Amino acid sequence: MKGLDYVLLAGLWVESRTGYDLAQWFDKAARHFWAAHHSSIYPALAALERRGLVGYTLAPSQKGPQRKIYALTSPGQDALREWVSQAPNPAEIRDEQMVRAMVLDLLPLEEALQQLEEAKARYHAQLETYQAMLGQLEATPDPPFRALGVRLTLLRGVRVQQAYLLWCEDALELVKKSALEPS
Amino acid sequence: MKGLDYVLLAGLWVESRTGYDLAQWFDKAARHFWAAHHSSIYPALAALERRGLVGYTLAPSQKGPQRKIYALTSPGQDALREWVSQAPNPAEIRDEQMVRAMVLDLLPLEEALQQLEEAKARYHAQLETYQAMLGQLEATPDPPFRALGVRLTLLRGVRVQQAYLLWCEDALELVKKSALEPS
DNA sequence: CGGCGCATGTAACGGGTTACATGATTCC
DNA sequence: GGAATCATGTAACCCGTTACATGCGCCG
Numbered sequence: 284m285k286g287l288d289y290v291l292l293a294g295l296w297v298e299s300r301t302g303y304d305l306a307q308w309f310d311k312a313a314r315h316f317w318a319a320h321h322s323s324i325y326p327a328l329a330a331l332e333r334r335g336l337v338g339y340t341l342a343p344s345q346k347g348p349q350r351k352i353y354a355l356t357s358p359g360q361d362a363l364r365e366w367v368s369q370a371p372n373p374a375e376i377r378d379e380q381m382v383r384a385m386v387l388d389l390l391p392l393e394e395a396l397q398q399l400e401e402a403k404a405r406y407h408a409q410l411e412t413y414q415a416m417l418g419q420l421e422a423t424p425d426p427p428f429r430a431l432g433v434r435l436t437l438l439r440g441v442r443v444q445q446a447y448l449l450w451c452e453d454a455l456e457l458v459k460k461s462a463l464e465p466s
Numbered sequence: 467m468k469g470l471d472y473v474l475l476a477g478l479w480v481e482s483r484t485g486y487d488l489a490q491w492f493d494k495a496a497r498h499f500w501a502a503h504h505s506s507i508y509p510a511l512a513a514l515e516r517r518g519l520v521g522y523t524l525a526p527s528q529k530g531p532q533r534k535i536y537a538l539t540s541p542g543q544d545a546l547r548e549w550v551s552q553a554p555n556p557a558e559i560r561d562e563q564m565v566r567a568m569v570l571d572l573l574p575l576e577e578a579l580q581q582l583e584e585a586k587a588r589y590h591a592q593l594e595t596y597q598a599m600l601g602q603l604e605a606t607p608d609p610p611f612r613a614l615g616v617r618l619t620l621l622r623g624v625r626v627q628q629a630y631l632l633w634c635e636d637a638l639e640l641v642k643k644s645a646l647e648p649s
Numbered sequence: 650c651g652g653c654g655c656a657t658g659t660a661a662c663g664g665g666t667t668a669c670a671t672g673a674t675t676c677c
Numbered sequence: 678g679g680a681a682t683c684a685t686g687t688a689a690c691c692c693g694t695t696a697c698a699t700g701c702g703c704c705g
């Protein structure tokens with residue numbers, strides 16, 4: 284079993300849902316730690332179903348085809364439990380922003396600063412969406428899903444975006460300073 | 467040109483070096499924002515060389531085959547400069563730690579807390595290596611490479627690991643609290 | 650003399666992205 | 678009538694990882 288399989292199991296443990304729902308969750312809430320497109324989700328769910336780790340029930344949809352609402356099975360929960368007790372593989376990250384930072388002084392000072400301001404705005408926007416989702420979660424008395432895991436991931440999103448914003452301030456300062464003393 | 471190409475160009479802009487050196491840099495200093503193995507670096511460097519964006523000079527090695535010291539060419543620098551002025555693609559991240567956090571309450575309280583303590587220790591160790599590298603950089607009066615970019619990436623490493631540590635504290639607290647009021 | 654670090658490369662495999670494909674419903 | 682959202686799926690391609698391959702020099 285590869286990484287995506289466990290992410291899907293974890294997603295279904297939090298709440299039973301469709302492949303479509305999972306794709307949306309990746310896109311809007313899980314971005315900061317995992318990504319997957321529907322074209323990889325659907326086959327993976329089908330494979331998990333064949334192996335008995337998840338099951339689905341059909342439900343009508345308002346628009347389009349029937350929804351396959353997937354849920355963890357008992358064996359699926361066992362597999363997850365066993366997996367979660369192990370140490371995680373190191374995180375894989377590809378962040379072009381840092382690569383651009385490496386060569387920021389190829390740009391004239393003003394453009395470099397503008398780049399950083401734009402990054403700051405992006406991080407800020409992202410921070411606000413995570414905070415909004417967290418706020419909404421806290422305002423829900425009895426959520427129809429496992430709240431702890433959701434809370435933990437959103438909290439991580441917030442912490443990380445905050446760190447990114449601090450880095451932007453560091454970077455703005457350093458870039459300005461290094462412009463005064465050109466090497 | 468794909469992402470790796472620009473990362474290599476950026477790495478060579480910071481300092482001329484061999485594929486082997488770049489692989490080591492990825493492994494020890496760039497982990498937190500990019501990863502690449504030598505098996506993808508060597509072919510990529512060869513392709514960049516064919517396209518005239520980098521060049522190399524041979525130098526003897528103490529052990530093993532001759533070193534190919536790659537350096538940015540003028541066209542390579544132009545390509546980098548043009549690229550850096552554009553907005554970055556969104557970062558790609560796969561962090562199993564978060565997936566495990568999602569299903570942390572599948573574990574008995576003590577094991578969950580232990581998982582988090584282990585994560586904390588890993589983050590802490592990583593933080594210290596970045597801080598050490600930063601310190602070493604600041605202690606070098608006239609480094610033989612472009613210091614700004616290196617400083618920026620190390621600073622990011624520090625900020626992010628600090629955020630991860632804060633998250634661990636958040637998580638420890640939340641997990642303890644949620645154990646008191648089981649759903 | 651065996652193992653490790655240096656140093657470069659190639660090849661098979663696997664997995665994910667992009668694109669293709671379908672179709673119903675709602676809103677403008 | 679066309680666009681957007683919901684909803685599921687398949688297929689080609691790209692790229693990176695894992696593994697294979699080679700060989701020198703140093704250290705114990």
